[in-house]
Amino acid sequence: AQSVTQPDIHITVSEGASLELRCNYSYGATPYLFWYVQSPGQGLQLLLKYFSGDTLVQGIKGFEAEFKRSQSSFNLRKPSVHWSDAAEYFCAVDNAGNMLTFGGGTRLMVKP
Amino acid sequence: NAGVTQTPKFQVLKTGQSMTLQCAQDMNHEYMSWYRQDPGMGLRLIHYSVGAGITDQGEVPNGYNVSRSTTEDFPLRLLSAAPSQTSVYFCASSYLGPESGEQYFGPGTRLTVT
Numbered sequence: 001a002q003s004v005t006q007p008d009i010h011i012t013v014s015e016g017a018s019l020e021l022r023c024n025y026s027y028g029a030t031p032y033l034f035w036y037v038q039s040p041g042q043g044l045q046l047l048l049k050y051f052s053g054d055t056l057v058q059g060i061k062g063f064e065a066e067f068k069r070s071q072s073s074f075n076l077r078k079p080s081v082h083w084s085d086a087a088e089y090f091c092a093v094d095n096a097g098n099m100l101t102f103g104g105g106t107r108l109m110v111k112p
Numbered sequence: 113n114a115g116v117t118q119t120p121k122f123q124v125l126k127t128g129q130s131m132t133l134q135c136a137q138d139m140n141h142e143y144m145s146w147y148r149q150d151p152g153m154g155l156r157l158i159h160y161s162v163g164a165g166i167t168d169q170g171e172v173p174n175g176y177n178v179s180r181s182t183t184e185d186f187p188l189r190l191l192s193a194a195p196s197q198t199s200v201y202f203c204a205s206s207y208l209g210p211e212s213g214e215q216y217f218g219p220g221t222r223l224t225v226t
Contacts, residue, residue: 043218044202044217098162101157104153
């Protein structure tokens with residue numbers, strides 16, 4: 001069965017610092033990969049997605065992610081974090097056409 | 113467009129009570145789904161539908177029923193609420209297709225069962 005692992009439950013970074021959130025997946029075929037963000041008390045919003053092609057994908061709000069097949073990873077990055085980026089971030093795999101399997105989430109806190 | 117709407121926003125039930133969580137979307141999406149969110153577990157799929165009249169089970173379907181009589185609406189029914197169903201419930205919708213996986217989420221319903 002497919003699974004998604006986000007090893008870091010909480011991450012704290014200083015405003016202006018770079019950010020990398022880790023995501024590893026277990027899936028037999030080439031997956032469709034997603035990162036979603038959830039602000040407190042809100043639903044989830046898509047940040048970016050990978051289907052095929054260029055392994056570095058750009059998303060909204062200055063985020064990017066890199067698909068590494070050899071490492072089964074899809075890590076999310078941002079060069080300079082803003083206080084408004086504080087939220088919970090979820091990595092997800094589309095395993096059977098629209099059926100998303102989510103990781104447990106990483107809560108990002110931003111220090112001023 | 114209102115997107116995906118959910119009602120109610122909050123609900124408290126006693127064990128054994130029944131209720132329906134409402135979900136509607138105005139984007140003409142074929143696919144609709146219900147997830148529950150519990151701390152540290154991400155979102156888990158309860159039920160989904162690929163069109164009116166078609167529903168199927170997800171990862172955690174026990175204790176929940178769904179129906180899809182129209183494209184727009186996808187209600188989730190709890191027949192006999194249990195404390196284990198205390199959670200935040202999200203409805204989502206999207207177009208069908210292998211590259212359509214961008215799902216649009218509602219704001220959620222926070223359910224407490226006592």
